[in-house]
Amino acid sequence: MMTIKSKTEGYPRYAPGTHVSGRDISNKNVTYSWWEPEVQYSWSLGPAYGRFLQELKKGKIIGRSCKKCERVIVPPRMFCEYCYRSTDEWIYLKDTGKVETFSISYLDPNARRIKEPILIGVISIDGASPMHGFMHYFNDMKPEDLKIGMKVKAVWKSEKERTGSITDIKYFKPMNEGDK
């Protein structure tokens, strides 16, 4: 541990604080307390996400339209955030789309390193307005083949495995000729 009181000519004149290194913790040079809260929620889906997930279970992607700004919106919502009015109709979309952006991740959710990268990105869905889509995984391709603008298609879990979750789509794969 180190209390640093470096003085400089400018401001801030000094920087108070006591640095603790990882070693200070493993050597138990510092005392600390531990608490693990029980944190559980069951969020109501609401009509928009509720229907969206139900349709995923059926193997379909659905959106909502706003007639005022003429958008087809996915993920769907019951109100249009730009017009501030209720959206109008349910519209089935294709399960194909375009990669708008992506990343090749070597980090797990807790920032631990992983060897096999996760391919992740935003897919705009065919049938919806431009730039309207959601985040999902990519697979069946080499990381270096993943490009912005490439066409992809959803790979679904089998009907039995589907639970009404975004993960009912396993991932998106490159679209081949003949894919609809």
Place this chain on the structure above:
Amino acid sequence: MTKKVAVVGVGYTDFNSMTPEVSWKEFMYEACQKAYIDAGVDPREDIDSFITCSEDYWEGFSIFDEFVPDQIGAVLRPCCTVCGDGLYGLGNAYMQIKTGKMNIVAVEAHSKISDLLTFGDIGLFSYDPIFDRPVTGSVDRTHFAGIPSYEKNSPKPLVGKTNEKERIHPYFLAGLEMQNFLRKTGTTEEQCAKVVVKNKKNAFNNPNAEYEVNITIEDVMNSEYLFKPIKKLDISLNVDGAIAFVLASEEAVKKLDVEPIWLRGFGWSSETPWISTRSMDANYAMLASRMAYKMTDINNPRKEIDFAEVDDRFSYKELQHLEALGLAESGEAGKMLDSGDLDLNGSLPTNISGGSLGIGNCFEATGLQKALEVVIQLRGHGGKRQIEDVHTGISQSWRGIPSGSGAVAIFGR
């Protein structure tokens, strides 16, 4: 610079113990849309700034602010989250308008507490991690939304069971404070019970209330002690609800076709977070009200204020807060209750809405629920519960266990 700030629109949902049919988004949308229609404003054009009042762990997010703008009409507009009660939101909206840079500001607060499954543990999570939590036990898994529960044989007030150890329910702190309040002021447990009876009865006249019921003092007195001297029925139960306000400057009011209710003054204050050195006298409410009285130019609150909506999330809190606000002398609030002064036709009608005991504990929306009732009464829209001839009303809220913070807002016609 604008001199006065008015409430020009209010909107609210029904208050329900469960709302599985909507997500927080549609819920907030409903309240806001009603408020905007009430005020006759288009949020996409007319509203200059938006404020939401929320705390992350009530909602289940790390940054709840993210999930706000779409449903309140704030996309690509100034919008922020106040981590506090709805009255804090009103205060900040007031200040934004007073800078002269904003004309119309919307404030929203809500409770979607039924989404939270581990209410007791989240409550404990707000205690100091080093000094307070370790003495509250170890691992509690209270899967309750609002009602602390316990097994008959377990030592009260320990609640919740797990395979490992037990944790105390966070509401124990109210027991300590109530004990102190009763001893200091000579107020009795029966008087506190009477608050419950009154407010739950008042709630019959509020079609949006959830917990109206016709009970007697004996019913309250005979309910189990959970945190002695607090009994089960002394505690307000959780409820879901969303409330939105639209505030406007004096100049903006002229362009709107509404009867303004003026936000004449507000105040807030925080006591030390150290439970062991806190006054336990609701000093936060005292300081907040003094700030508000000064702003409103009120010298004799007892005379100048016609009715009150105060925080009653535990029965004794209503009496304690009335005294802290200077609306009753120390030890007098219970007597006023006994003599009917706090009833609809009394000299200081209090929690005519039904209060948190009758409507339900709506967390960060509690202050707005109090303010809402004041606005409804001042507009004369109280229906069966309308108080006659009212000009000035006070609303007060507390940030809940374990905080020593609270706010006050005073409205006038």
Place this chain on the structure above:
Amino acid sequence: MNRVAVIGGGMTLFRRRLLETGKELSFLAAKMAMEDSGIEKKDLDMVVMGSAPDAFDGIHMKGENLLDGAAATNKPYVRLFNGGGTGVFAPIAGWWHVASGVADTVLVVCEEKMSSCFPHPQTAFQHIWDPILDRPLHPNLVWLFAMEMNRYMTMHNIKKEDIALVAVKNKRNAVGHPSAQLPDEKITVEDVLNSEIMAWPVQRLDISPPSDGASALILCSEDRAKQYTDDPIFIDGVGWNIDSTMWTNRDLYFPRYVANAAKMAYKMADIHDPKKEIDFAEPYDPFDYKELHHLEGLLLCDKGEAPILTREGVTQRDGKLPVCPSGGLLGVGNPIAATMGQKVCELYWQLSGKAGKRQIPTDPQVGVGQAWGDIMQMGTVIVMRRG
């Protein structure tokens, strides 16, 4: 409207872990700002707290827990919060406390204690994602930035070399800053390009480090400021703006919400041509590309032009438009809300000529600070001016 002055600032050491609790960090920063300005607790009318997710400190309603450290006991006290935008938003809230005439003197404290969160502060960030659509995919926060960076790079055909220059500049600028966590006089573009890949295109040295720390500012009305200083610095413009929650329905290549916030602040500060009238900038730089992205959002250059300015040395401390002279988040550290130290306190120190080794040589008169938060949707902007 009252004109609002800044008369004191303070910030603690920024490190991956500090021994002090959140309260103690708040106290250290607040005390420094109070000593700097000559203000005592009794002179403070109100206190504003800025602090990002409760999940870091591991305290629900953490504003309540921190308040005694922030000199707020028995005072009106409020915590405001919009994710990473808080570092500039808290002083904006302080501004409206004073500008409205409701308060005369306000203390703004920003605190972050990220190291309390186990196993990694990133764990807390899992909960910023949409619980229904995103969280089932087990996302990591870095993904967001990686996807935004990728989109930005692709749309403008920007090379990673140019982006790495930002990390190099800021880490070098941080040398001599007493709070700095990762100052590096000798760092090169190759170091950045060769650092570990986290989530492509984001590499280790593209990212600012998680930190513990706090910062504080004293704001007061113009009249009150005259009692304490002959040379107050004024907050002349503020702006904040939020974009839609649905980030997968937006084109991420340009932060239009930052542009909106900047326009609001410039209008208030009576700035018509920001490119000419702004002398230096402290845009939010949690990642190196973000500095470029935000310079464009702040309308200090055209879309896609920021990497070129950087390459040409315009944004160096002695350049025409110094950017992040503090060392930014990349060099000084990123205790989310507490970055008010780099984004706002630094403006105050630079404008009053107190920045010592970090001082911009060209006698700056107008500076802009900016932060960015929520799920790539919140822009907060502050314009400060001398005299």
